[in-house]
Amino acid sequence: MEKGASFGLFRCCMLFAVIPILFPYHCQGNWMWLGSTASGITEKMGCLGLPLSNKQKDLCKRKPNLLPTIKEGARIGIYECQNQFKHERWNCSITNDYSVFGYELTSGTKESAFILAVMAAGLVHSVTRACSAGNLTECSCDRSRQSGGSADEGWHWGGCSDDIQYGLAFSRKFIHSSEKPSSPDLAGEKEARETMILHNSEAGRQAVSKLLSVNCRCHGVSGSCAVKTCWKTMSSFDKIGQFLKEKYEHSVQILDRSKKKVRRKDKVQRKVPVNRDDLVHIKKSPNYCVEDKKLGIHGTRGRQCNRTSPAADGCNLLCCGRGYNTHVVRHVERCDCKFVWCCYVRCRRCETMTDVHTCK
Ligand SMILES: *[C@@H]1O[C@H](CO)[C@@H](O)[C@H](O)[C@H]1NC(C)=O
Numbered sequence: 001m002e003k004g005a006s007f008g009l010f011r012c013c014m015l016f017a018v019i020p021i022l023f024p025y026h027c028q029g030n031w032m033w034l035g036s037t038a039s040g041i042t043e044k045m046g047c048l049g050l051p052l053s054n055k056q057k058d059l060c061k062r063k064p065n066l067l068p069t070i071k072e073g074a075r076i077g078i079y080e081c082q083n084q085f086k087h088e089r090w091n092c093s094i095t096n097d098y099s100v101f102g103y104e105l106t107s108g109t110k111e112s113a114f115i116l117a118v119m120a121a122g123l124v125h126s127v128t129r130a131c132s133a134g135n136l137t138e139c140s141c142d143r144s145r146q147s148g149g150s151a152d153e154g155w156h157w158g159g160c161s162d163d164i165q166y167g168l169a170f171s172r173k174f175i176h177s178s179e180k181p182s183s184p185d186l187a188g189e190k191e192a193r194e195t196m197i198l199h200n201s202e203a204g205r206q207a208v209s210k211l212l213s214v215n216c217r218c219h220g221v222s223g224s225c226a227v228k229t230c231w232k233t234m235s236s237f238d239k240i241g242q243f244l245k246e247k248y249e250h251s252v253q254i255l256d257r258s259k260k261k262v263r264r265k266d267k268v269q270r271k272v273p274v275n276r277d278d279l280v281h282i283k284k285s286p287n288y289c290v291e292d293k294k295l296g297i298h299g300t301r302g303r304q305c306n307r308t309s310p311a312a313d314g315c316n317l318l319c320c321g322r323g324y325n326t327h328v329v330r331h332v333e334r335c336d337c338k339f340v341w342c343c344y345v346r347c348r349r350c351e352t353m354t355d356v357h358t359c360k
């Protein structure tokens with residue numbers, strides 16, 4: 001196990017040595033790896049054996065009960081990335097090494113902006129859920145609203161609201177404790193990338209915050225709803241993923257050399273403010289059409305596409321105009337099932353043929 005892990009680290013560092021535009025510090029650690037299926041062995045590795053920065057390891061040692069929650073946050077982040085991008089040319093496929101997302105983790109494109117946001121949001125979501133479930137000693141659900149509400153309008157706050165403040169603070173602290181890049185030759189670009197990490201991680205957290213919704217329950221004689229009790233809950237994580245996907249579509253390109261401050265690259269629009277919940281990127285994305293082993297881009301050859309769809313999953317767009325192959329796939333299933341007295345079900349075997357299209 002140990003050997004496999006250190007080999008992964010080695011491979012990651014090799015990758016980073018080959019491609020100098022990447023952040024150097026992900027060699028030392030990338031907490032996102034905790035969410036990949038390869039991390040099943042972490043129970044035995046302890047905090048020190050994990051691919052975390054020194055500060056994160058300290059945090060992990062001080063609060064070992066948080067580790068499963070961090071893993072869960074990383075897991076839902078990775079899952080949601082793949083879910084949102086399953087029909088796109090870039091489908092958020094993951095690698096075997098600690099970088100998890102390979103080139104895209106640090107490419108500076110809007111794909112890496114999405115990754116940063118969805119992973120930070122995953123951490124907020126999972127920590128907050130653990131708080132509400134009473135699994136953590138550091139936090140619980142929010143009963144502070146109990147006295148508020150609006151009696152005149154016949155409702156009041158009650159019960160257990162999701163308290164995302166602890167989750168937000170934890171996500172900030174944990175992600176900001178990533179190793180800082182150390183090579184001075186990257187100074188300008190390094191700063192822009194640092195800005196990108198901070199901004200997009202925060203945008204992810206803001207998404208969780210923005211999508212808090214209010215649930216209410218009625219009380220009163222025979223469901224008359226004379227009194228309502230309301231509490232706040234987080235949206236399901238796929239809603240948050242969907243929100244971030246929209247932000248990704250409108251990601252703002254920012255200046256590569258902007259010092260800390262986020263400035264639009266587009267001169268005409270420079271006065272238009274960049275909101276806290278906007279995603280930002282510094283590099284244009286490649287088209288992801290053809291394989292580029294060096295960058296870890298798979299290309300879309302062999303991807304299944306939809307012949308009639310005008311959207312991203314359509315053969316036209318997904319295959320980048322190269323065309324597609326069609327093969328017939330035979331499905332056998334039970335059909336025309338009838339209940340026979342008494343007591344069994346009799347079915348026929350039906351065969352259906354479907355055309356499956358894959359990109360050339
Ligand atoms: C993404 O696409 C590649 C082919 O380009 C495929 O091998 C892989 O299974 C896909 N991954 C996901 C998560 O859909």
Ligand SMILES: *[C@@H]1O[C@H](CO)[C@@H](O)[C@H](O)[C@H]1NC(C)=O
Pocket residue numbers: 069129130133135
């Ligand atoms: C709370 O802890 C229990 C027992 O360890 C676990 O099964 C459950 O998934 C946890 N729930 C959350 C939301 O963390």
Ligand SMILES: *[C@@H]1O[C@H](CO)[C@@H](O)[C@H](O)[C@H]1NC(C)=O
Pocket residue numbers: 306307308309310
């Ligand atoms: C293909 O796309 C069309 C149009 O968007 C849609 O109606 C159809 O359900 C899709 N087919 C599959 C197999 O996803």
